[in-house]
Amino acid sequence: MSLLEVRNLHTSFFTDAGEVRAVNGISFNLDRGKVLGIVGESGSGKSVTAYSIMQILAETGKIVDGSIKLDGQELVGAGEKVMRTVRGNKVSIIFQDPMTSLNPTYTIGHQLTEAIMLHTNRDKKQAWDRAVEMLKLVNVNEPEKRMKQYPHEHSGGMRQRVMIAMALACEPDILIADEPTTALDVTIQAQILELMQSLQKELGMAIIMITHDLGVVAQMCDEVIVMYAGSICEQGTADEIFYHPRHEYTKGLMRSIPSVDNAGEKLRPITGTPIDLLNMPKGCPFAPRCDNAMKICIRERCERMEINENHAAACWMNVKNAAETPQQDEEATQ
């Protein structure tokens, strides 16, 4: 049994303009000690997936259907009481923006010890020691001094370290990192990624790495999920996804990033703009932007198909004679 099993998850936001299906039927497993990358553009539903697991969605958001099982325990429909034992203890999250995710009016030490005391039965003194220990673990210099300082006295990289320390203080089984390095500079990003990698080896937790940066995914992840418009286009091991992409969106994404190989050449971007989630097409959500779209792509959504045991994709291009199938169907119905 996998540590985390997500099945057919649907999360919607009910806005004045209508229902926005941010996550539209996704399924995946996460095993102990693995690093899973979720990539996609803004609005593809990658963060909403993470928030659904933690059940920290905005008020308008709701899990409409599906199941999330953590260690065999069903989380969808579980009450706030159950979720409180999950959040922080079993699953922790670090957010994108280290500048806004700490409370500016309390010291770092106060915020760390508060979190530790809430989740474990340590008293204040023990929690303080534990916090110092955690700061040491994430390579913060002079942790005792740092504990008495306020967030504004720390740089972005330092604050992200504090967030990681807080997330790991209760030794969660799963760490969700929602764009943890997007707001940081390259050299600081390298420090944080290195730190996460070594902590992952040391503590053996599983990581869900949410990012739009394929470089970060290549460096960190064992398995990759590519999302577009709330659905999974493709999932598989990092090697499979990077070297043998089987969905047109993934292929387009790989072609459109500048690399050392294509310097000086024209990039081949994906044309068009991301889809409006309020007006989802009937067929494949990527079809309007896809260069190789066929009739069937516009008419019918492709189901997830196994390419091999390490790789699955939802693209009609992988179906033999898919281009012809719809015509036959048409004849049949006429």
Added chain:
Amino acid sequence: MAEKSNTPLVDIRHLKEYFNINVGPFVTKPLKAVDDVSFTINRGETLGLVGESGCGKTTVGRTILQLYKPTGGEIYYDGKLVKTRADLKQFRTKATMVFQDPYSSLNPRMTVSDIIAEPLDVHKLCKTKEERRARILELMNYVGLNSEHASRYAHEFSGGQRQRIGIARALAVNPEFIVCDEPVSALDVSIQAQVINMFDELQDRLGLTYLFIAHDLLVVRHISDRIAVMYLGKMVELADAKEIYDHPLHPYSQSLISAVPVPDPNIARANKRIVLTGDIPSPLNAPSGCPFRTRCRYACDKCAESMPEFKEVSSGHFVACHRTAEIN
């Protein structure tokens, strides 16, 4: 690529920009955002400017266009010193800017056509209404916007389209030189590639010269002919794009380039990253001597004493490091 000549179009000499920061009541201290930076950009060339946040790369761009009045140094454009107000007005019909954030750099109360036409109105470049309208449509066409978009407002557009509006505005005065300040950082990967290609095409078509400021090294490597690296207000290295990528000489450039995540699992796993320790120091308390010495693996006593000279070590490759010869 447009034809490249060897007379520099833009020649920046010893540019300085200090901001006075209040450090206490009645006490100010100069923050040296840009400290003695010199470089040239040739006609038709793209110079990439990279560095971490706070290194002064944006300030360089803004100071060249004199959106900030330079504290010191000279800006020569096409061989002429830009000094008086009249020079500056003339200069700004030749040099324009594309801003980083397509959400805040367009006035939400103006229509797209008014945004694009504002430079035309300011510099009184169009004599008749018809001419103005025709020019607006021509500009929109350049950047791939439809004529029906002209009467809409900025909020009706996506990030990528807004950036196109910003570029059309920058092109309005028929410039030769554009300062592009992180023009693609706020965009998604797939949209980013569209905008990068557009910069390329416009350069070919209109013979533009770019100063391309960005922190994404892969993007800069793709678009630039030469790349300059800045650290804490100083320029530390300047060379041909391929040269600086393959043989960076300054220890900072080396770690910066090695830290870029490569979207290829095998390379990424095998990559020997040089991970810097510590953070970028505050420019208010910049270290003595070489600004990078506090994070440098090779720092020695000499580095604390004096700022290394920015000198040419091989043809077109400039570097500011005392120990270039020893460490490479």
